[in-house]
Amino acid sequence: xxxxxxxxxxxxxxxxxxxxxxxxxxxxxxxxxxxxxxxxxxxxxxxxxxxxxxxxxxxxxxxxxxxxxxxxxxxxxxxxxxxxxxxxxxxxxxxxxxxxxxxxxxxxxxxxxxxxxxxxxxxxxxxxxxxxxxxxxxxxxxxxxxxxxxxxxxxxxxxxxxxxxxxxxxxxxxxxxxxxxxxxxxxxxxxxxxxxxxxxxxxxxxxxxxxxxxxxxxxxxxxxxxxxxxxxxxxxxxxxxxxxxxxxxxxxxxxxxxxxxxxxxxxxxxxxxxxxxxxxxxxxxxxxxxxxxxxxxxxxxxxxxxxxxxxxxxxxxxxxxxxxxxxxxxxxxxxxxxxxxxxxxxxxxxxxxxxxxxxxxxxxxxxxxxxxxxxxxxxxxxxx
Numbered sequence: 001x002x003x004x005x006x007x008x009x010x011x012x013x014x015x016x017x018x019x020x021x022x023x024x025x026x027x028x029x030x031x032x033x034x035x036x037x038x039x040x041x042x043x044x045x046x047x048x049x050x051x052x053x054x055x056x057x058x059x060x061x062x063x064x065x066x067x068x069x070x071x072x073x074x075x076x077x078x079x080x081x082x083x084x085x086x087x088x089x090x091x092x093x094x095x096x097x098x099x100x101x102x103x104x105x106x107x108x109x110x111x112x113x114x115x116x117x118x119x120x121x122x123x124x125x126x127x128x129x130x131x132x133x134x135x136x137x138x139x140x141x142x143x144x145x146x147x148x149x150x151x152x153x154x155x156x157x158x159x160x161x162x163x164x165x166x167x168x169x170x171x172x173x174x175x176x177x178x179x180x181x182x183x184x185x186x187x188x189x190x191x192x193x194x195x196x197x198x199x200x201x202x203x204x205x206x207x208x209x210x211x212x213x214x215x216x217x218x219x220x221x222x223x224x225x226x227x228x229x230x231x232x233x234x235x236x237x238x239x240x241x242x243x244x245x246x247x248x249x250x251x252x253x254x255x256x257x258x259x260x261x262x263x264x265x266x267x268x269x270x271x272x273x274x275x276x277x278x279x280x281x282x283x284x285x286x287x288x289x290x291x292x293x294x295x296x297x298x299x300x301x302x303x304x305x306x307x308x309x310x311x312x313x314x315x316x317x318x319x320x321x322x323x324x325x326x327x328x329x330x331x332x333x334x335x336x337x338x339x340x341x342x343x344x345x346x347x348x349x350x351x352x353x354x355x356x357x358x359x360x361x362x363x364x365x366x367x368x369x370x371x372x373x374x375x376x377x378x379x380x381x382x383x384x
Contacts, residue, residue, distance in 0.1 A: 024316025027269035032324040034262035048241040050214040055207040058236040064203035078220035083108035090153030101182035115173040122168035132167035136179035273363035309364035317356025
């Protein structure tokens with residue numbers, strides 16, 4: 001009987017119910033998209049491997065490290081593989097075509113980043129051709145690049161026009177892998193710098209290390225930094241996750257604003273749902289008084305109102321959650337250049353579900369308190 005009464009109460013004012021459902025759905029959808037933006041911001045952190053360390057100049061990432069450090073790092077206890085690279089910062093045609101492009105030691109880099117899946121035939125050609133480059137599947141699709149295409153980047157950190165031949169298109173092992181990056185041979189960059197007699201020759205931006213035991217990564221990092229302590233280029237070695245978090249910290253204020261906005265959206269829809277429930281309860285105070293005279297106590301009335309509120313929240317919230325997936329795909333289609341990894345995660349769905357539950361419960365609190373506390377005589381005597 002209780003469920004039947006709840007369903008009838010929900011459908012009593014179809015227009016009001018429809019508008020409330022739409023409001024809750026849009027709010028939960030907006031909340032989910034904002035949480036997905038935050039997840040996308042942390043995509044690099046989440047994709048970090050526990051067995052990789054990053055070594056950089058202790059002063060700043062802007063300052064390079066000598067290539068001569070390579071063999072000494074390889075000899076550190078606990079280090080398995082070492083690769084290295086430089087942020088290139090090249091521009092393709094115009095500045096708005098931004099994407100990450102790096103000069104790396106290709107053989108060891110691909111060994112360290114096994115989540116980059118490259119066909120074996122493309123891999124072998126990429127390794128042999130010093131002018132070769134490897135790009136992610138999304139980046140190739142974005143510019144309609146094909147294997148064998150000649151790609152020219154205009155250098156900013158390293159001035160000049162740099163020509164590359166596309167030899168490989170990689171895909172990610174899962175949806176957390178960034179498929180919008182551009183990699184080429186560090187040797188190609190370094191040889192050109194040597195010909196120009198540049199002071200940046202034989203200098204690398206970072207070293208990437210794989211460790212034998214992730215649980216002892218901190219000890220391995222300390223051993224590396226100890227070797228170069230008091231040298232003219234001291235090092236700072238940290239986990240890949242900490243390295244990525246350093247970049248996220250630069251935009252911490254923006255992330256805080258997005259988080260606040262996501263919660264404000266839920267608070268607003270709580271107020272809207274509570275107002276809708278208050279109107280419904282105010283119209284039915286006489287009915288609730290009759291229930292009281294028939295022996296139905298406060299818990300029954302509370303269950304009726306809470307059930308109606310939760311049903312409205314559940315239907316509207318479920319609609320918002322289901323719409324989040326196509327909305328995220330649409331968002332990625334138009335703004336994927338800025339968010340290479342943008343998908344609704346199980347954690348986001350969980351947050352949306354909790355937000356929906358919170359809306360349902362919060363919207364019923366005041367109307368329930370009023371219906372239970374109002375005297376029978378006052379409720380029966382109320383007009384309108």
